[in-house]
Amino acid sequence: VAEKPIQQRIIDDVRGRIASGELQPGDQLPSISQMRIVYDASDTPIKAALAWLDATGYIRRHQGKGVYVAENPPTDR
Amino acid sequence: VAEKPIQQRIIDDVRGRIASGELQPGDQLPSISQMRIVYDASDTPIKAALAWLDATGYIRRHQGKGVYVAENPPTDR
DNA sequence: CACCATTTGTTCGTATGTATG
DNA sequence: GCATACATACGAACAAATGGT
8 A cells, every 4th residue: 555654754744843833943842652642653663763853953862851853953945 | 786785784894893993892883773874774684783793792782771892702814 | 868750762572564586 | 485685663671861759
């Protein structure tokens, strides 16, 4: 059926909400345990998506605190 | 085009960097999620490569902590 | 100070599906 | 059909930082 992987759906969702301005720099994202419910997914694809979004500069992760939108996320042209 | 499997490329890369001295005994390797991005690969070949490198004595894996270069890795003659 | 709940960071074992040869 | 390699995913355990009680 060729559906998009959950992992990619999460990445696209977060990037889209940053691009649209719904998520502002400094805003906190839902925790992983909340994302498990929201996206109906397990740790693996969620953490993989967050690792990618972190490596590409969209978000910053802070152990013990949470995940936040980066101050200067890529522009997504 | 007969490219090397990703799995083998990772093994060769890590072994080469240990042999060259770029990676020293006790040094921590990148995490699996970082390797996913660096090598543009998924869990499976990365975990397989790490399993081989562990079994052959190049590295030591510690759950919850990370992957480290072994104290006395094979000499690679 | 100790303790604990929350949260992220990391590895582990396993399973399923897909593509290739 | 079979074997290999890979991508994706689930669930779990262990580690470490944070913040509150």
